[in-house]
Amino acid sequence: GAVVSQHPSWVICKSGTSVKIECRSLDFQATTMFWYRQFPKQSLMLMATSNEGSKATYEQGVEKDKFLINHASLTLSTLTVTSAHPEDSSFYICSATSGREYNEQFFGPGTRLTVL
């Protein structure tokens, strides 16, 4: 149990375009979903935390107008990178908690974004 999927697995886009990444909890209802970014050889950086039906809480330094997060249901959250630029190229990972046990975060497989 506790499977999280992400789509797409990888995406290549031109500078200036917008990219949407989906994160789904497949076999549980996710009370909270997290979006992380990871640059090569660096640790995970939390971008934002979102609860179903409410606005996401962004970490300091993360532009909320550039990284749009929608958490419309208990099983789906989306991250849209608007007007992507080469510096946005990174590994984007979502995770979800069910609120049970010790709030373990279950991670999606990640999405590798390359902006040309």
Added chain:
Amino acid sequence: GQNIDQPTEMTATEGAIVQINCTYQTSGFNGLFWYQQHAGEAPTFLSYNVLDGLEEKGRFSSFLSRSKGYSYLLLKELQMKDSASYLCAVMDSNYQLIWGAGTKLIIKP
């Protein structure tokens, strides 16, 4: 401020034992997690400690001392597939995960 420290890189030999240390200073404590992350993949859960002591799970064990703000991950009978980054993360009083930078473990034959 909140801080998680772990070594950047460690090297060990196949079949041997390695201990990866993690020290932390956080606002509150609701448990410590260890995750394994292979290059290009998302992290996978290894262990969770919230009480002092040792938790054993197969070849992997994790230890916690809350008074010392210290944990370690012990890997026994190392295999080549154990080459990965090992991430220490502490859940603070707001139930937010604070992540260490990760320890890259290199296993040599």
